[in-house]
Amino acid sequence: MSIPPPATPGSPLDAVDTPALLIDLDAFERNLARMAGRLAGTGIRLRPHAKTHKSPVIAARQIALGAVGVCCQKVSEAEIMVDGGVPDVLITNEVVGEAKLARLAALAARARIGVCVDDPKAVAPLSAAARRFGADIDVLVEIDVGQGRCGAASPEAAVLLAQELAAAEGLTFAGLQAYHGAAQHIRDPRDRAQAIAASADVTRKTVTALDAAGLGCATIGGAGTGSFEMEAAAGLWNELQPGSYIFMDADYARVGPPAGGEPFEHALFVLATVMSRPVEGRAVLDAGLKAHSTDSGLPVIRGHQRLVVTGASDEHAVMEGTGVPALGERVLLIPGHCDPTVNLHDWYVGLRGLAGPEPLVECVFPVAARGALF
Amino acid sequence: MSIPPPATPGSPLDAVDTPALLIDLDAFERNLARMAGRLAGTGIRLRPHAKTHKSPVIAARQIALGAVGVCCQKVSEAEIMVDGGVPDVLITNEVVGEAKLARLAALAARARIGVCVDDPKAVAPLSAAARRFGADIDVLVEIDVGQGRCGAASPEAAVLLAQELAAAEGLTFAGLQAYHGAAQHIRDPRDRAQAIAASADVTRKTVTALDAAGLGCATIGGAGTGSFEMEAAAGLWNELQPGSYIFMDADYARVGPPAGGEPFEHALFVLATVMSRPVEGRAVLDAGLKAHSTDSGLPVIRGHQRLVVTGASDEHAVMEGTGVPALGERVLLIPGHCDPTVNLHDWYVGLRGLAGPEPLVECVFPVAARGALF
Numbered sequence: 001m002s003i004p005p006p007a008t009p010g011s012p013l014d015a016v017d018t019p020a021l022l023i024d025l026d027a028f029e030r031n032l033a034r035m036a037g038r039l040a041g042t043g044i045r046l047r048p049h050a051k052t053h054k055s056p057v058i059a060a061r062q063i064a065l066g067a068v069g070v071c072c073q074k075v076s077e078a079e080i081m082v083d084g085g086v087p088d089v090l091i092t093n094e095v096v097g098e099a100k101l102a103r104l105a106a107l108a109a110r111a112r113i114g115v116c117v118d119d120p121k122a123v124a125p126l127s128a129a130a131r132r133f134g135a136d137i138d139v140l141v142e143i144d145v146g147q148g149r150c151g152a153a154s155p156e157a158a159v160l161l162a163q164e165l166a167a168a169e170g171l172t173f174a175g176l177q178a179y180h181g182a183a184q185h186i187r188d189p190r191d192r193a194q195a196i197a198a199s200a201d202v203t204r205k206t207v208t209a210l211d212a213a214g215l216g217c218a219t220i221g222g223a224g225t226g227s228f229e230m231e232a233a234a235g236l237w238n239e240l241q242p243g244s245y246i247f248m249d250a251d252y253a254r255v256g257p258p259a260g261g262e263p264f265e266h267a268l269f270v271l272a273t274v275m276s277r278p279v280e281g282r283a284v285l286d287a288g289l290k291a292h293s294t295d296s297g298l299p300v301i302r303g304h305q306r307l308v309v310t311g312a313s314d315e316h317a318v319m320e321g322t323g324v325p326a327l328g329e330r331v332l333l334i335p336g337h338c339d340p341t342v343n344l345h346d347w348y349v350g351l352r353g354l355a356g357p358e359p360l361v362e363c364v365f366p367v368a369a370r371g372a373l374f
Numbered sequence: 375m376s377i378p379p380p381a382t383p384g385s386p387l388d389a390v391d392t393p394a395l396l397i398d399l400d401a402f403e404r405n406l407a408r409m410a411g412r413l414a415g416t417g418i419r420l421r422p423h424a425k426t427h428k429s430p431v432i433a434a435r436q437i438a439l440g441a442v443g444v445c446c447q448k449v450s451e452a453e454i455m456v457d458g459g460v461p462d463v464l465i466t467n468e469v470v471g472e473a474k475l476a477r478l479a480a481l482a483a484r485a486r487i488g489v490c491v492d493d494p495k496a497v498a499p500l501s502a503a504a505r506r507f508g509a510d511i512d513v514l515v516e517i518d519v520g521q522g523r524c525g526a527a528s529p530e531a532a533v534l535l536a537q538e539l540a541a542a543e544g545l546t547f548a549g550l551q552a553y554h555g556a557a558q559h560i561r562d563p564r565d566r567a568q569a570i571a572a573s574a575d576v577t578r579k580t581v582t583a584l585d586a587a588g589l590g591c592a593t594i595g596g597a598g599t600g601s602f603e604m605e606a607a608a609g610l611w612n613e614l615q616p617g618s619y620i621f622m623d624a625d626y627a628r629v630g631p632p633a634g635g636e637p638f639e640h641a642l643f644v645l646a647t648v649m650s651r652p653v654e655g656r657a658v659l660d661a662g663l664k665a666h667s668t669d670s671g672l673p674v675i676r677g678h679q680r681l682v683v684t685g686a687s688d689e690h691a692v693m694e695g696t697g698v699p700a701l702g703e704r705v706l707l708i709p710g711h712c713d714p715t716v717n718l719h720d721w722y723v724g725l726r727g728l729a730g731p732e733p734l735v736e737c738v739f740p741v742a743a744r745g746a747l748f
Binding site: 002003006017018019051073074076080093094095096097099100118119121122144148149150151152153181273274275276277278279282284286287289290291293294295311312313314315316318327328337339340343344345346366368370371372373374 | 392393447448454469470496522524526649650653663668688690713718719742744745746
């Protein structure tokens, strides 16, 4: 890793260079405990999505609170999780290409690895790779439950896939991947509930068709931070895959909290410095598109209701309003979208006592799977 | 750097893992030569912006064709350029904070370094840092020429700043930074020309006020890929700072080519694989928000006029239209915005003969300043 960390453990917040990716450890730990608490005793497993944090350090914290393992989106992410001590990784995604399949099978020879398929053409190459490494790979059939992205398009297509998987050497048909990503961000909880009800309907029909074919689903996985309580209540999903709940972001704050229990808190921030104060009512920050992702909207400034980020370019964010901070002052940005924001940074800076008078850097650790695209 | 490269020199394009950041070396070299040719004999210096490529390897190619040095946006970028052999770097940005100023001055002790200021409060700390390292730092006064971001807001403010700089130990008042970033992307060339004419008017007034105060401008810097010919024609700017011309991107293609000379070509691509083909007319690619930046729009698919990228999420891009490629086929995405896309990748894969029947990987080199945010 060529970029040095912006802080050292034991130093005060004032000594952290900017822009820096901060974790409010107190809020982060409350978020971890809240999700674990929400699922405790329900019989529903928690398999948090590591694409949010890309860190085996954080995965270990989630597993210590009862998570059965983590999800990843890429083989290279899964390799970094396994190398970091995670024994059980589900790749909630299709993996295509000989090189990737060989790496996937090699990984499955040393950890419990699951992956998704949504195309019969993918079964033979996956089975061949597993056989070559003497590995056994759990395979979920991904079904399209409303996202309109990947996933088998009908129960019949899912059954055919499951039958091929059940017959394929080195592979175990492990159930269904039934995730509706777009539903996570639907603002109105009634519309969101309606979308998840439709997902449940498709999933139920598929399970019924699989039962009729004598194929049981050990795992029915899906759900995210915006809808997990709805999947949990459906009596169908038995493994939930939320990721963003650990950090929250400005977009999920607009989605609003789950119906029951305490809401998750913002625990991820980009620390930025006012680098220009050219006119009254405007300050320019040293954190732009390369420090926080704007795909889900501009960042929100923590603790400044009357200040708004009005624009972002590669290396700048423009802040306007009343009570604009002075040149050299620092602010905490709540990123619009946490996952791609984390992926821009090489280091996490973990702060203890951020809400208090003297926040201290407790830990600095790498975003180990940043840039793990393969 | 923890992420292994997606290819090795000497291998065919088919052997490159995806997603990967590709340079079409033939088109790239034509772009470099075209910009050098446009400014040759005009007496106007070229100082390309390295925030686009973040690579001393590419900076060296630009300098070999006559560039006087490069621009950077961050001290950490400049450090990586100097360590990579670039002798002359202008930071076209304000630098605030003791730690950064110390690093800036240390760098100025071993290379020619310039920086911008737009606030009198910034002069004393910058001078103190320069004195501490016995360094001499060239300082441009940044003026707001229409961007509405950083920059002194009036000729009078610029003169006061220049006077303070001229009197400050360890600093040399070197002229003006007069860059209109927003103008680069104005679609209609007449509107764009009008914006640059307004920039020229502000710049001229400032130069006149500086002359009256006995302060000459060794450098008047600015311009980008969208407007450089206009600044070149204004008879005012003597150092141009375009960055994107080396790669071009989908957004700059919408801006349209310069009035004179051959247009710049797309030379940067994200190679992606079809990982899902769930229904007729839709393919899902393995390159999402973490492989290409969507801040300036979705990517365009090279050589497929009837296929459109209709959506992107963290790790997926959805492609729809007629003639959708099959599972496992690969496509070249022209990113919406090249700078933040480059910043997502650890490696460049340089291809020779991309337009021909057998493209070969000629070189693989790091995006050395990726993540250099400080």
